[in-house]
Amino acid sequence: MLTNLEHLGLAVKDLEAATALYTKLLGQEPYKREHVASEAVDTVFFQVGGSKIELLAGTSPESAITRYLDKKPEGIHHVAFEVDDIRAEMARLRAEGFILLNEEPKQGADNKLVCFVHPKSANGVLVELCQSIQ
Numbered sequence: 001m002l003t004n005l006e007h008l009g010l011a012v013k014d015l016e017a018a019t020a021l022y023t024k025l026l027g028q029e030p031y032k033r034e035h036v037a038s039e040a041v042d043t044v045f046f047q048v049g050g051s052k053i054e055l056l057a058g059t060s061p062e063s064a065i066t067r068y069l070d071k072k073p074e075g076i077h078h079v080a081f082e083v084d085d086i087r088a089e090m091a092r093l094r095a096e097g098f099i100l101l102n103e104e105p106k107q108g109a110d111n112k113l114v115c116f117v118h119p120k121s122a123n124g125v126l127v128e129l130c131q132s133i134q
């Protein structure tokens with residue numbers, strides 16, 4: 001079951017400039033900065049009530065964020081939902097015909113197991129599922 005809108009992922013070209021802007025916009029400092037080697041991204045997280053803003057900058061040409069920004073403007077890159085049991089949700093979505101981008105959940109940022117649903121399956125939106133790692 002999807003229990004919460006966990007974060008909005010925003011693709012940015014200049015992480016420091018975007019971090020300064022969101023610090024002003026949200027009126028608060030980020031609570032975490034994290035490099036995710038498996039995704040070749042640097043991330044900055046802000047907590048906004050029960051949801052989060054995740055700023056993402058690619059750290060290599062192969063990064064999904066770099067590839068995205070090669071073709072599209074900065075902005076909302078993905079929407080992430082919290083789930084209780086990511087493997088059960090992956091099985092449920094596969095059975096419903098959704099295209100998943102991962103065979104297995106993988107280590108994400110912010111102590112999460114994550115997977116992604118192809119935008120083609122979700123009406124043009126890249127969807128991420130996140131399960132907290134205890």
Ligand SMILES: CC[C@H](C(=O)O)C(=O)SCCNC(=O)CCNC(=O)[C@H](O)C(C)(C)COP(=O)(O)OP(=O)(O)OC[C@H]1O[C@@H](n2cnc3c(N)ncnc32)[C@H](O)[C@@H]1OP(=O)(O)O
Pocket residue numbers: 009036039041054056064065067068071077078080101107108109110112114116118119120124125126128
């Ligand atoms: C895990 C760390 C962190 C976390 O929160 O824990 C993250 O969130 S990491 C986030 C970055 N990582 C990912 O996004 C991994 C999943 N993404 C992918 O596998 C690819 O980006 C993929 C498959 C969505 C797109 O790959 P690629 O760019 O190589 O393919 P195309 O350019 O051919 O795109 C295919 C098709 O999809 C459309 N597209 C691409 N990206 C997005 C997007 N973010 N939102 C919506 N649509 C997207 C693209 O426009 C193409 O559509 P078409 O109609 O054919 O033009």
Ligand SMILES: [Co+2]
Pocket residue numbers: 007009054078080128
């Ligand atoms: Co994310």
